[in-house]
Amino acid sequence: xxYRPKILLALPDSTLGRxxxxxxxxxxxxxxxxxxxxxxxxVSIETIKDSIDxxxxxxxxxxxxxxxxAVAIAHGIKSFIAKRGSRVRIYDDAKNVLVEAEGGAAENxxxxxxxxxxxxxxxx
Amino acid sequence: xxxxxxxxxxxxxxxxLGASEYPHLSSELNRPQFEASAQAxxxxxxxxxxxxxxxxxxxxxxxxxxxxxxxxLAISTFLAVRPGVRAFVYYIGHGGxxxxxxxxxxxxxxxKNLEPQTGFLSKSLADHLRAVPDHQGQLFLILDCCFAxxxxxxxxxxxxxxxxxxxxxxxxxxxxxxxxxVLAASSKWDGAKAADTYELTLFTKCLLETLRExxxxxxxxxxxxxxxxxxxxxxxxxxxxxxxxxxxxxxxQTTLNLATLRIFRNNAPETADLFVEQAGVLxxxxxxxxxxxxxxxxxxxxxxxxxxxxxxxG
Numbered sequence: 001x002x003y004r005p006k007i008l009l010a011l012p013d014s015t016l017g018r019x020x021x022x023x024x025x026x027x028x029x030x031x032x033x034x035x036x037x038x039x040x041x042x043v044s045i046e047t048i049k050d051s052i053d054x055x056x057x058x059x060x061x062x063x064x065x066x067x068x069x070a071v072a073i074a075h076g077i078k079s080f081i082a083k084r085g086s087r088v089r090i091y092d093d094a095k096n097v098l099v100e101a102e103g104g105a106a107e108n109x110x111x112x113x114x115x116x117x118x119x120x121x122x123x124x
Numbered sequence: 125x126x127x128x129x130x131x132x133x134x135x136x137x138x139x140x141l142g143a144s145e146y147p148h149l150s151s152e153l154n155r156p157q158f159e160a161s162a163q164a165x166x167x168x169x170x171x172x173x174x175x176x177x178x179x180x181x182x183x184x185x186x187x188x189x190x191x192x193x194x195x196x197l198a199i200s201t202f203l204a205v206r207p208g209v210r211a212f213v214y215y216i217g218h219g220g221x222x223x224x225x226x227x228x229x230x231x232x233x234x235x236k237n238l239e240p241q242t243g244f245l246s247k248s249l250a251d252h253l254r255a256v257p258d259h260q261g262q263l264f265l266i267l268d269c270c271f272a273x274x275x276x277x278x279x280x281x282x283x284x285x286x287x288x289x290x291x292x293x294x295x296x297x298x299x300x301x302x303x304x305x306v307l308a309a310s311s312k313w314d315g316a317k318a319a320d321t322y323e324l325t326l327f328t329k330c331l332l333e334t335l336r337e338x339x340x341x342x343x344x345x346x347x348x349x350x351x352x353x354x355x356x357x358x359x360x361x362x363x364x365x366x367x368x369x370x371x372x373x374x375x376x377q378t379t380l381n382l383a384t385l386r387i388f389r390n391n392a393p394e395t396a397d398l399f400v401e402q403a404g405v406l407x408x409x410x411x412x413x414x415x416x417x418x419x420x421x422x423x424x425x426x427x428x429x430x431x432x433x434x435x436x437x438g
Contacts, residue, residue, distance in 0.1 A: 017270065017271045018313055
């Protein structure tokens, strides 16, 4: 069975409502980017809750990354940030922060390299 | 000042919606607090110290396995044969936004990526409730979920032309003027909470406490706005970390703002007891306190289900 690492995307500056609304848009950006790059089959996305105590349907994107989909995911995140200006925080599945991207600075952060490094680290 | 005897209490019914389990979604959405809250709320609406609504006037769709369209049909069938009856619609569950825009209330059989089709899309539910033929009664929505005030926008009427104007000399009709009021557990961007710490959701727990215990030194009948303020106070005392506070809205206003209509009996031991009708709105008149304390008549007024006397100014 191949290792399928999971990353979590959260919007730390958004209220719960805005995060719930925007996370769906972030999902669309990532899915579109994966489709454009022909790696849809390597990305499995679902919305999960940040806290089970709240009466919302989820504010965090959980992405299972298989294969070389890191570039597509990173492109989707950057496109979302370019449109919304929101800060996106990327965690590993143990909720350790891997990287944070915001505004124009997102262009200077190699999200793809971070995700790919994380994906490969799980196989070692 | 002219005194007139009040008519019978307005006929009321209540509809419960929502779910405590979502078998087609992530199990993290399942919350036993939702079921406990629905049961507690139903008991309150049925109780003699609450609304004293007969069981036959309760449509309990909470946790039903019916699809949303079947529930909507059940609602319209139920309301259509209750013309002019004041209806409470009480939802308990999760709220969310589909594709970032369309607000929905989760239903038991809701499917991922089909939320507008398999959950209660706010706009559709609002349109459905407003359009029930032959009902034309007051609607009071109580929404215990995240982002609940988002539904207020969807309840706004496109046209108020067909609604009657309430005049000052039609006191009793003010209780039957069509319209909508919403008690939302949270603003459109804030959350509601169902923590393991409590048996009930935070909102319903504080709402039922408010209704059962009342508000000291407030009028003997409370409006939705009064209740929202007191529930907010209780939530702040109960959980200081929680940000979402209830709001009362009257999105479909006629000349009467339903959020200010006094329909909830104040169960506090000390209340002000008189009402004055001014420009179509009931307002309380605080009486000077007496050294003897409340009279038997005061007590009778307090414990009555509906004000026994309404004072017309003029």
